[in-house]
Amino acid sequence: MQSLRFRLLITFSSLYIVTLAGLGITLGQLFPLLVKDTVRSNSIKAKDDVMHAIKEQHVSLTESQERAIINSIKDNTNLQDLSDIRLQFWILLAIIFILAFIILIMVTYRLIKNLSQPIDNVMMTAFELAKGNYRARAYEITGSPTLRLSKAINVLARNLQDIVIVREIEQERLKTLIENMGSALIMIGREGEITIVNRTFTELFDQTYEDVKRQLFRELGLPIELEEFVDHVFMTEIPYRKQIHIQVEKGYFDMEVYGAPVVGEHGLWLGVVIVMHDITELKMLEQVRKDFVANVSHELRTPITSIKGFSETLLDGAYKDQETLLNFLDIMYQESNRLQMLVNDLLDLSKIEKTGFTVNMEKTSLKDVIIRTIEMTNQKLDEKNMHFEAIIDEEVYINGDNNRLVQVMMNLMINAINYSPENTKILVHLYEESQNAIVEISDEGIGISEEELPRVFERFYRVDRDRSRNSGGTGLGLAIVKHLVEAHHGKIEVESSVGKGTTMRLIFPRIEK
Secondary structure, X not given: XXXXXXXXXXXXXXXXXXXXXXXXXXXXXXHHHHHHHHXXXXXXXXXXXXXXXXXXXXXXXXXXXXXXXXXXXXXXXXOOOOHHHHXXXXXXXXXXXXXXXXXXXXXXXXXXXXXXXXXXXXXXXXXXXXXXXXXXXXXXXXXXXXXHHHHHHHHHHHHHXXXXXXXXXXXXXHHHHHHHOOOEEEEEEOOOEEXXXXXXXXXXXXXXXXXXXXXXXXXXXXXXXXXXXXXXXXXXXXXXXXXXXXXXXXXXXXXXXXXXXXXXXXXXXXXXEEEEEEOHHHHHHHHHHHHHHHHHHXXXXXXXXXXXXXXXXXXXXXXXXXXXXHHHHHHHHHHHHHHHHHHHHHHHHHHHHOOOOOOOOEEEXXXXXXXXHHHHHHHHXXXXXXXXXXXXXXXXEEEEOHHHHHHHHHHHHHHHHHOOXXXXXXXXXXXXXXXXXXXXXXXXXXXXXXXXXXXXXXXXXXXXXXXXXXOOOOOOHHHHHHHHHHHOOOEEEEEEEXXXXXXXEEEEEEEOO
């Protein structure tokens, strides 16, 4: 692009050329007239001078002689070759015009340079600002007629830069907020295309941002419940909230979905925004709470009903029969023990689940824990004629509470015995793997179905309710075990097959011997 300086110089040069050319043509047209007038004046003067000289010399001439002399002067004058004079005149005029043109161009260039340089700089600054380079600045030349313009451009550039910085900060904050919010978010344009999604949404539906960007939301294969919700918001154009149950590749989720139309300036409808809160855990906790209340009520009601019923029977006169009295008292004693066990387990679980619960950590041998557990469960094993086998590769130590670890092992061993038929085997395997100490307790019992595995550590959850109740269990054992293992910075895993048996795997951080 030609600079302003060059364009102004071309313009003034053209103006000077036209002006000088016009002046030259005008002078060229006037030159013959001036020459003729000069020749005529010179001829008259020459005649007068000759006549005056003849009179002063007192020369006597006839009239015909005087006429001949005058005609001679006139003829000589007309025959002068004026072409040389005209050529010299044009050469001189051309030289003068060229010198004048050069001087004018030099002066004009100087003036244009002083005037156009700041303007060119302001123009280039404006172009840079238009390209988005808000760091560009114009020169502020003191005394320049464009100083105010340069200052105004620089103020504009600084304001634009500040606006862009603020906008970038706000966009970054908004992006960070959207990406890191715990809820899934999706914004759908007025044509049904997806304009914004966050990481929670893509992870929930196992998608990538590139896969969903500018795609129609119906082409993503979203759950039908979610599509119907979006359709409702599109059709009504009013905020809408609903709880839906959806199925994705990761499983089932309970979602609280909120949708609202997005309205821009002047009431322009831009689309809808959908926010999905995962309330699966809340639903599960609510269900656990309901189950807990129901189970506690049921577990407490059974022994209380027995005790109350047998005591009423005794008060009605059954106490007079010695055998009936002893039988009823024995049953009431067993039910009271069962009630005591339930209350103790509830208190124990409440204590373990309490914030800040810790165990007395000290160097503990898992081999000694297993030996103590075997000694305490030998009687139950003999009652069912079960075989016990222990495989201890080497002595392994962890930081733990010996009594609590025995409690954990006792719960798992008793469960293995209660849920296994007679004449089966229980295997305990202790070994090291990487930096962990691992204890596996395997039985040949009834096993646990795959659907029930995630719930085995819930309070009062029983795989076989009749067998659990008959064995005297409260349904809180595995919940206590899980919390105690986690208190030792460990974890518990379950592997099971229905009809083949179950393996409980305890994993603890190992320490040096």
